[in-house]
Amino acid sequence: MAIGRPRKFDLDAALDAAVKVFWHKGYEGTSLPDLTAAMGINRPSLYAAFGNKETLFRKAVDRYIEGPASHVQRALAAPTAREVVQQLWSGSIKLITDSDGPRGCFLVQAALVCGSSADSLRRDMAVRRASLVKILAQRFEQAVAAGDLPNHLVADDLARYVVTVSHGMAVQAAGGATQAELRRVAELALQAWPA
Amino acid sequence: MAIGRPRKFDLDAALDAAVKVFWHKGYEGTSLPDLTAAMGINRPSLYAAFGNKETLFRKAVDRYIEGPASHVQRALAAPTAREVVQQLWSGSIKLITDSDGPRGCFLVQAALVCGSSADSLRRDMAVRRASLVKILAQRFEQAVAAGDLPNHLVADDLARYVVTVSHGMAVQAAGGATQAELRRVAELALQAWPA
DNA sequence: TCCCTAGTGTACTATTTGGTAAGAAATACA
DNA sequence: TGTATTTCTTACCAAATAGTACACTAGGGA
Numbered sequence: 001m002a003i004g005r006p007r008k009f010d011l012d013a014a015l016d017a018a019v020k021v022f023w024h025k026g027y028e029g030t031s032l033p034d035l036t037a038a039m040g041i042n043r044p045s046l047y048a049a050f051g052n053k054e055t056l057f058r059k060a061v062d063r064y065i066e067g068p069a070s071h072v073q074r075a076l077a078a079p080t081a082r083e084v085v086q087q088l089w090s091g092s093i094k095l096i097t098d099s100d101g102p103r104g105c106f107l108v109q110a111a112l113v114c115g116s117s118a119d120s121l122r123r124d125m126a127v128r129r130a131s132l133v134k135i136l137a138q139r140f141e142q143a144v145a146a147g148d149l150p151n152h153l154v155a156d157d158l159a160r161y162v163v164t165v166s167h168g169m170a171v172q173a174a175g176g177a178t179q180a181e182l183r184r185v186a187e188l189a190l191q192a193w194p195a
Numbered sequence: 196m197a198i199g200r201p202r203k204f205d206l207d208a209a210l211d212a213a214v215k216v217f218w219h220k221g222y223e224g225t226s227l228p229d230l231t232a233a234m235g236i237n238r239p240s241l242y243a244a245f246g247n248k249e250t251l252f253r254k255a256v257d258r259y260i261e262g263p264a265s266h267v268q269r270a271l272a273a274p275t276a277r278e279v280v281q282q283l284w285s286g287s288i289k290l291i292t293d294s295d296g297p298r299g300c301f302l303v304q305a306a307l308v309c310g311s312s313a314d315s316l317r318r319d320m321a322v323r324r325a326s327l328v329k330i331l332a333q334r335f336e337q338a339v340a341a342g343d344l345p346n347h348l349v350a351d352d353l354a355r356y357v358v359t360v361s362h363g364m365a366v367q368a369a370g371g372a373t374q375a376e377l378r379r380v381a382e383l384a385l386q387a388w389p390a
Numbered sequence: 391t392c393c394c395t396a397g398t399g400t401a402c403t404a405t406t407t408g409g410t411a412a413g414a415a416a417t418a419c420a
Numbered sequence: 421t422g423t424a425t426t427t428c429t430t431a432c433c434a435a436a437t438a439g440t441a442c443a444c445t446a447g448g449g450a
Contacts, residue, residue: 004396005446028223029310032438042399044440049397053438104308112369113297113304115224126370160367160376161383168363171303172355175321181355188356192387199426200416227408239410240428248408 011049014039016067018050019060024102027057027111027118057110057121061128064106068095072132081143082193084136085162089186092166096173097182104174108167129167133159150194158194165189206244209234211262213245214255219297222252222306222313252305252316256323259301263290267327276338277388279331280357284381287361291368292377299369303362324362328354345389353389360384 017038021030032053036043050056065072071091078084096104111118111125133156140155149158169182212233216225227248231238245251260267266286273279291299306313306320328351335350344353364377 002396003394003448005398006448007397008446024308025310026223026308028221029308029313031310031436033436034310043438044400045398047439102308108366109308112307112366113219113221113224113299115220115226115229118224129366129370154379157376157379157383160372161380164360164363164367164380164384166363167366168359168361171307171324171362171366172359174307175324177355181352184349184352185356185359188352188387189359189384190387191389192383192385194386197426198418198424200428202427203416226406228406237429238408239430242409243427 007045007049009039009041009045012063014041014046014049015056015059015063018056019064019068019106020102022057022060022110023064023104023106026109027121028114054118054121058124061106061110061125065128068101069106071095076135076139080148081140082190084139084143085193086186086190088136088162089166089169089189090183093169093173093179093182093186096170097177097179103176105167105170108170109174129163132166133163136162153194161192202240202244204234204236204240207258209236209241209244210251210254210258213251214259214263214301215297217252217255217305218259218299218301221304221309222316223309249313249316253319256301256305256320260323263296264301266290271330271334275343276335277385279334279338280388281381281385283331283357284361284364284384285378288364288368288374288377288381291365292372292374298371300362300365303365304369324358327361328358331357348389356387 017040018035021034021038025034030053032043032046035053035056036046039046041049046056050059071094072088075084075087075091078087092105095101107125107129111122114122136159137155140149140153140158143149144151144153144155149155165186169177169185172182172185212235213230216229216233220229225248227238227241230248230251231241234241236244241251245254266289267283270279270282270286273282287300290296302320302324306317309317331354332350335344335348335353338344339346339348339350344350360381364372364380367377367380
């Protein structure tokens with residue numbers, strides 16, 4: 001088994017705590033005391049377990065995607081493209097307005113802009129956001145092939161629209177928009193759905 | 196006239212430079228050396244002319260709204276609600292993808308989240324974003340009264356939808372989306388327009 | 391029982407942060 | 421020319437930042 005003094009804290013629980021802090025305050029707005037306080041560990045333990053602030057952030061991103069934001073993957077499995085989007089939006093709305101977690105979307109707000117020293121992180125987040133567009137576009141192409149969406153439709157454009165609404169709602173949520181308000185936005189946004 | 200040693204730099208030009216830095220790196224990502232370098236002045240001059248980092252940021256916000264983002268006010272004057280939105284979106288797309296300025300929207304990205312010390316700034320930005328929803332809703336109510344929009348329509352909801360798309364596009368732009376891509380998004384988003 | 395290993399806790403470091411004191415310099419006015 | 425007033429420049433400060441050295445401690449294996 002494990003040799004040496006056993007770790008006194010739970011890795012996943014600590015990472016979850018870090019996710020929440022970064023999500024709430026952003027990468028640059030989060031200090032190490034913020035992190036250690038929330039994670040319930042001291043600095044050297046943090047460095048031993050997670051590397052440094054940047055690598056901890058990267059692990060937090062992964063955990064966010066696999067945990068709180070896992071509804072995205074589930075939504076992709078919906079039978080029709082329209083249902084994919086409905087599930088994506090309703091899941092996102094729940095996530096970004098949930099009183100258990102910080103308001104807004106981690107991927108949108110944790111490093112949307114930053115000083116030069118964190119620029120690679122910023123680009124990384126942009127790539128991750130862009131990958132949602134890609135994956136949705138693929139799903140829509142499938143749907144076109146299946147006759148579920150009209151032939152003339154450009155999957156890329158529709159995907160970008162869907163993600164744009166999603167991220168726009170995240171900004172709204174970060175600013176205090178309510179779940180009901182966002183549901184009405186989503187309802188309206190769905191009016192643009194191709195016939 | 197002015198008594199004492201004359202100021203060696205132009206206030207407005209310096210403020211414009213500060214706007215760009217905050218817009219590009221965000222409030223917390225911007226350091227005083229970043230500012231003084233971009234503004235071409237040294238620190239005490241900055242403090243004498245603009246107060247401190249926070250008040251400089253607030254002045255930068257005002258200047259952004261009156262300058263680069265002045266298309267919003269102009270759009271409101273369009274004859275129909277639909278044209279208001281078209282002008283708003285096309286103007287925003289130009290602004291947030293313009294190669295002259297930083298990508299994205301100052302109001303969205305400069306202080307979307309932050310550490311506790313800048314929280315009042317964060318709230319302020321949220322209020323400013325929300326005021327766009329309000330002002331658009333008023334414009335749409337006018338439009339309903341004028342028969343330009345259907346009676347059953349909830350102006351608040353439509354306004355929030357329009358702003359959501361706008362801010363979503365800003366996030367896209369910050370991540371590198373092109374002007375052409377965003378124009379197609381706007382076109383799609385307009386399909387949701389009430390008949 | 392006694393090491394060996396890994397984790398914890400305290401205290402430290404170098405650097406960067408926002409902010410300022412104090413004197414030199416440039417102009418208007420008497 | 422001299423003085424009052426404002427700005428500029430250099431140098432500094434205290435606090436906060438991310439990151440680490442080192443001694444101590446808790447458990448597993450022989």
